[in-house]
Amino acid sequence: MTILEATQITKAFPSVVALDAVNVAFEPGRVYGIVGENGAGKSTLVKILDGVLQPDKGTILIEGEDALAHPRLFERISYVPQELLLFRHMTVAENLFMPFWKSGVQNVPILQERLFAEAIPWLERFQIDAAPSTLAKDISVSNQQLLQIARGIVSKQYRILILDEPTTSLTAASVSRLFEVIRQLRGEGRSIIFISHKLDEIFDLCDEVSVLRNGVKVGDSKMGDVDRRWMIRQMSGRDIDERHVFRPRTRRRDVVMEVEGLSGPGFRDISFTLRRGEILGFAGLVGAGRSEIMQTVFGRLHAKGGEVRLNGRPFKLSDPRRSVREGLIYLPEERRQEGILPFLSVRHNISIAVLRQITNRGVISIRRERALVQQIADAFDIRTPSLDRAIMFLSGGNQQKAIIGRAMASSPKVLILDEPTKGIDVGTKADLYGLMRDLAEGGQTGIIFISSDLDELLRCANRVITVYNGRIVGEFDAEASSKTEIVASMIGERMAGKGEMLQ
Amino acid sequence: MRAPTRGAKDARTKATVRPAGSIASTVVRLVNLIRGARTGGVFLALVLIMAVASVASPYFLSPFNMQSVIRSLAFTGMIAMAQAGLLILGELDLSVGAVAGLSGVLGGVLMVWLHVDPFISFALGLLSGAFFGLVNGLLVTGLELNALVVTIGMTGVYLGMNLVISRGAAIIGIPSQIYFLGQGVVLGIPMPFVIMLLVLVVVVFIARYTPFGRYMYAIGNSREAAHILGVPVNLVRMLTFMGVGLVAALAGMVMVARLGTAQPSIGETWVLDSIAASVIGGVALTGGVGSPAGALLGAAIINIVQDIIVLFGVSPYYQTAVSGMIVVGAISLDAISRRVARGGNRPGGGQQA
Numbered sequence: 001m002t003i004l005e006a007t008q009i010t011k012a013f014p015s016v017v018a019l020d021a022v023n024v025a026f027e028p029g030r031v032y033g034i035v036g037e038n039g040a041g042k043s044t045l046v047k048i049l050d051g052v053l054q055p056d057k058g059t060i061l062i063e064g065e066d067a068l069a070h071p072r073l074f075e076r077i078s079y080v081p082q083e084l085l086l087f088r089h090m091t092v093a094e095n096l097f098m099p100f101w102k103s104g105v106q107n108v109p110i111l112q113e114r115l116f117a118e119a120i121p122w123l124e125r126f127q128i129d130a131a132p133s134t135l136a137k138d139i140s141v142s143n144q145q146l147l148q149i150a151r152g153i154v155s156k157q158y159r160i161l162i163l164d165e166p167t168t169s170l171t172a173a174s175v176s177r178l179f180e181v182i183r184q185l186r187g188e189g190r191s192i193i194f195i196s197h198k199l200d201e202i203f204d205l206c207d208e209v210s211v212l213r214n215g216v217k218v219g220d221s222k223m224g225d226v227d228r229r230w231m232i233r234q235m236s237g238r239d240i241d242e243r244h245v246f247r248p249r250t251r252r253r254d255v256v257m258e259v260e261g262l263s264g265p266g267f268r269d270i271s272f273t274l275r276r277g278e279i280l281g282f283a284g285l286v287g288a289g290r291s292e293i294m295q296t297v298f299g300r301l302h303a304k305g306g307e308v309r310l311n312g313r314p315f316k317l318s319d320p321r322r323s324v325r326e327g328l329i330y331l332p333e334e335r336r337q338e339g340i341l342p343f344l345s346v347r348h349n350i351s352i353a354v355l356r357q358i359t360n361r362g363v364i365s366i367r368r369e370r371a372l373v374q375q376i377a378d379a380f381d382i383r384t385p386s387l388d389r390a391i392m393f394l395s396g397g398n399q400q401k402a403i404i405g406r407a408m409a410s411s412p413k414v415l416i417l418d419e420p421t422k423g424i425d426v427g428t429k430a431d432l433y434g435l436m437r438d439l440a441e442g443g444q445t446g447i448i449f450i451s452s453d454l455d456e457l458l459r460c461a462n463r464v465i466t467v468y469n470g471r472i473v474g475e476f477d478a479e480a481s482s483k484t485e486i487v488a489s490m491i492g493e494r495m496a497g498k499g500e501m502l503q
Numbered sequence: 504m505r506a507p508t509r510g511a512k513d514a515r516t517k518a519t520v521r522p523a524g525s526i527a528s529t530v531v532r533l534v535n536l537i538r539g540a541r542t543g544g545v546f547l548a549l550v551l552i553m554a555v556a557s558v559a560s561p562y563f564l565s566p567f568n569m570q571s572v573i574r575s576l577a578f579t580g581m582i583a584m585a586q587a588g589l590l591i592l593g594e595l596d597l598s599v600g601a602v603a604g605l606s607g608v609l610g611g612v613l614m615v616w617l618h619v620d621p622f623i624s625f626a627l628g629l630l631s632g633a634f635f636g637l638v639n640g641l642l643v644t645g646l647e648l649n650a651l652v653v654t655i656g657m658t659g660v661y662l663g664m665n666l667v668i669s670r671g672a673a674i675i676g677i678p679s680q681i682y683f684l685g686q687g688v689v690l691g692i693p694m695p696f697v698i699m700l701l702v703l704v705v706v707v708f709i710a711r712y713t714p715f716g717r718y719m720y721a722i723g724n725s726r727e728a729a730h731i732l733g734v735p736v737n738l739v740r741m742l743t744f745m746g747v748g749l750v751a752a753l754a755g756m757v758m759v760a761r762l763g764t765a766q767p768s769i770g771e772t773w774v775l776d777s778i779a780a781s782v783i784g785g786v787a788l789t790g791g792v793g794s795p796a797g798a799l800l801g802a803a804i805i806n807i808v809q810d811i812i813v814l815f816g817v818s819p820y821y822q823t824a825v826s827g828m829i830v831v832g833a834i835s836l837d838a839i840s841r842r843v844a845r846g847g848n849r850p851g852g853g854q855q856a
Contacts (some may be wrong), residue, residue: 298731300730300731320730320731320732320733321733321734321735323733324732324733325733330731332727332728332731337725337727337728338725338727338728338731339728339731340724340725340728341720341721341724341725341728341729341791342724342725342791343724343787343791343792344720344721344724344791348717348720351717352717352718352721352732352734353732353733355714355717359714362713362714363712363713364711364712364713364714364717366712
């Protein structure tokens, strides 16, 4: 029996993405993957299935009844959004059971002790390593994401669980734990809709998959009948070779940055060198300290010791403003919160970093601004109906291209990219790799590439440095090393080269 | 590799120009068209209100009434534009009125009691306002205090200083040399309005054509992103507070010149109007969105509505309530139109790229 059936779903946003006559149906006891590029309409579709958005056309049947006419039916669907939407200043237990009427915690007064006791089995089920009385803001991001998913299944009455990119901030251990829970739920006869850019996860978990492209469902299939290639071709409309290598071909150039004995929050004794024209990969588990190291070099966090030399000259670690002036640029992992200026146009988002080039005696030349931004938009293939459109309306991939374009426009000496492909689809990823390679081969810039995806590091980097528990534990020639030896180093199992394990 | 992506783009544009299926989607597109030029929408509303008023009351467009409208608009307009600058930055200043009053009184004290040259006193009054603004800014940025709380507290301090100095009474005998700044008329336009237009030009220029203005928007959009980009975040915040103090003092001093006395009560009612005007004019309270010019249009709407209420002979007892309701109504309309344009049906359910 079909639990949820949506037919001919059509939705037009003013000049943004639309869904065009999409049909989907979900049976109990199965896991459904939905894949597609950024902006293909995945999130719009699930928001419609959950009743958050209303379709312009189409029908939604929940257990045979018309849900658009009876919105209460949507209570049978539990939707866990992509963004972290927790009550940051409330406890883990309160977050878990909110709203109380849904989770069955109804007896007024609501006693903290009882909430805490009831929360414990849920935290154990998800292996969330935090006391129920901790404030949500004080637990790790990975645990926050798990908590949000747990909140989605606390409600008793749901039949369908929708997970929109639930693993973006999870550690590897948490992902496998989450998958176990999802399989249990499937065993209980729930139907699960799972959205992810990570195709490995789709193949690992799902029974069926639907592919969206530009608001149209271009294919669906049982999981066993398809392979990655098919899926990527359906998603992007083109053939993308996932093994294509983007490693910059560089002659050995001079060193642009040397870091020696750097210590800071959560890491110590970090030493490495970066050359012009190379991509230096930083591998490690979530929480190993890679971002902290780079943010300290950048001056956003405070160093406890050590030194950095830029072009052979001592570089004073102080604040981001100084680093930017010296040609050191950092692109943060949290693109939405710390990268883009959401309400400003693409033009203003890009020109903000190059105002000196377009300013004459303190006055900005709008004409020169337009010309320069247009040039960057062309070079970096930023796809937008207009450069005057607010950047928040662009897809994640195009936002990232804009931000990289902005960074490159000031011709930096060192460019640090922190998880630049997070939440970005396969096709756009390949575009970004190509851009990074071209920048490096330009010969002026050294690129540091932090990623949790070892495959992409091996395809893009010249060298890979592994970080474990706040220490550098290995350095590998990306061309000559195998994935297994780097993984071993990443998880602290084997020491390669310098450094020793902390315990 | 190029061809298919271009096709993808076509498909996307096609979706957007799809013929409207219902009245609702036509409305959505209309609202969106207006929203494309936000100040354009406010301007349209202003024109509509004026058209209705001029039909309903023959006195509305009379030169005398128009002069009185723009004379009072000069003051709320200046304050609104300054407040808009801070709101764009993601801050606000509730002490603008108190600063205007205190600076006016200080200027009056210099001119009348200390016999300082009136123009030098005028300038010193402005400087005092800049100083008070700087104090606000230093407290907010230096100690990372919340602007709302700081400026509520400083409102008390400035009002208190005002009362201590003036003893609560107007300072009379302001030298007549500076009267023209408040009472003069240039080409039929009252001098305060001319001064306001100068402020408009300067503020719009800063906001649009200088790195400083771009930094203000960047900080209001995301302070973290701005910080990482190398924007001198705290310096810009501090200087903007200072600029707001300066403009508040300017409005206060011009009011002194207009009244011919330094009233301690100058600026009492300016704060809330300045925030309401900004919001009506499309400045987001959460920062990063809007323009000072929009805030001026918002101020114009508030002033004209207040004028209409008087013209229509609404009882003075009701005037405050009616103008308050109109402000809330205007903001509600704006919020509703935004939600419709987003296509969302539930609050927070909208925007999806």
